[in-house]
């Protein structure tokens with residue numbers, strides 16, 4: 001099922017154990033995640049499928065450190081994530097997690113190029129010239145090399161989502177999380193976005209986790225995780 | 234440029250119109266602040282100059298009675314014309330200055346001392362061919378008095394030279410001259426104590442202070458001595474100094490050294506100075522409300538931007554931007570508006586102040602002027618900028634804190650739902 005590395009050992013990029021999460025208050029309080037454990041390996045693309053409302057997005061936000069779990073633990077690139085330390089979470093996000101949202105979520109005031117540069121600028125590892133050429137290379141790889149200076153409003157939905165993918169890869173994160181990245185796209189665009197995502201992950205040895213409703217796309221992944229009522233089945 | 238400033242600028246440009254409103258408010262608030270303070274300070278300055286030009290920086294008056302020699306002094310024969318006065322500190326005074334030369338010699342040692350003029354003062358009645366009036370005679374030594382006052386510049390008709398050359402010449406305030414219906418060259422009878430003399434009007438002055446222009450008459454010290462029958466001593470010594478702001482300290486020193494009561498201009502004109510201070514503070518508060526209102530506008534605009542940009546904030550957080558980064562993005566927006574607002578505001582303030590100084594506004598009474606008087610100092614600009622900084626920073630605080638506190642998960646769930 002999954003690719004075996006030369007050493008015979010798969011490298012774990014992300015691991016979570018027994019994640020629990022409730023959402024809502026009082027009467028509407030729901031036990032959304034009921035003990036989810038999972039390992040993501042480098043160079044491997046995993047898909048999560050499951051009915052709407054089963055907790056897929058909630059899980060992704062926890063893994064991406066965008067939200068706090070009620071219990072359970074997460075480690076990323078071998079580093080145990082301390083619970084409730086916003087500063088550390090932010091640092092790990094910046095260095096090691098790329099996130100692609102269902103809605104492309106670009107900053108409308110910034111061009112495609114500038115959107116891709118934003119995470120690099122925060123991390124501050126490259127000089128401005130290197131940032132530009134890296135952003136250009138990334139946009140080239142998602143097939144937008146000739147539209148780098150367009151504003152998001154001047155791009156189609158599929159193009160915007162590909163910019164978002166380029167942006168999520170900007171700091172070469174060890175883990176890439178994508179929440180229904182093709183949810184709003186037509187078949188042709190879906191395929192293009194999906195290919196960009198998986199090809200880049202394979203080349204750079206990143207661990208990719210995609211939530212998708214599209215069975216055709218799920219089948220193309222190395223591994224399929226099925227989820228129901230906040231648990232893997 | 235830091236990434237947060239870059240993002241702040243883009244967010245700001247996207248909300249140009251509402252931010253322009255706040256910016257305009259700050260610009261005019263700062264501008265009006267500067268120009269109103271310049272006006273008040275201009276009038277205050279003119280008032281001080283008028284005081285210094287008429288009654289001088291420091292006036293040395295009655296001798297303070299040494300309690301130890303009190304009995305001896307009071308029984309001395311030639312002090313019989315003097316009488317004792319007690320002030321609020323229960324000090325006793327002997328009216329007038331017996332030995333003006335030694336007092337002047339003592340105070341001329343002061344570093345800040347510029348010039349001194351001994352003056353004999355007394356009440357008089359004036360009789361012109363048509364009318365009668367009461368007044369105050371000031372017996373002066375011309376050169377000494379010119380050195381401690383602006384008398385020379387206040388001459389409206391006639392000349393100081395004419396006065397200098399005529400032993401029985403007088404200089405009269407223009408309001409008094411008008412009332413008595415006399416002019417330069419006319420002669421007039423002045424009555425004091427129990428004698429009268431004929432004098433010739435050598436010049437007419439105008440200080441702009443009605444009380445002075447209505448009552449004061451200058452004559453030569455020797456003429457005043459004989460008219461008032463004061464063969465020695467003077468009523469007071471008018472002192473001018475180089476640094477007017479040190480008058481209070483200098484007056485204290487003079488009082489200690491010469492044992493004569495001495496009043497600095499700030500003390501003599503205390504109520505006026507307090508009035509000016511009060512006006513300045515109340516104008517500052519009034520005008521600051523313009524800045525406060527634009528601060529409120531900014532507060533709501535920033536809140537709007539925060540609510541508008543929650544998605545963008547969540548994305549930035551997901552890329553590794555910290556809470557502080559997000560707060561700073563919104564603080565920077567305030568700072569940018571603040572910087573533009575204060576720079577433009579200072580420019581506008583300068584222009585308004587400049588324009589106002591050409592507005593005709595004739596005034597007299599406590600001073601004379603024909604135009605709005607302005608006096609801008611760097612301090613006014615500093616105060617206006619500080620007021621703007623405080624108000625804008627308060628306005629930015631809550632929105633930027635709120636932005637920093639947003640939890641990305643909540644935001645994304647909210648929008649995705």
Ligand SMILES: Nc1ncnc2c1ncn2[C@@H]1O[C@H](COP(=O)(O)OP(=O)(O)O)[C@@H](O)[C@H]1O
Pocket residue numbers: 023024025028029030032051052053054055056057058059646
């Ligand atoms: N604020 C909330 N309060 C209560 N329940 C919520 C809240 N947000 C989401 N939920 C519930 O949590 C469950 C999981 O949501 P989600 O993770 O978005 O599902 P999925 O992405 O698999 O469609 C859903 O049943 C949803 O109704």
Ligand SMILES: [Mg+2]
Pocket residue numbers: 056057058179
């Ligand atoms: Mg979902």
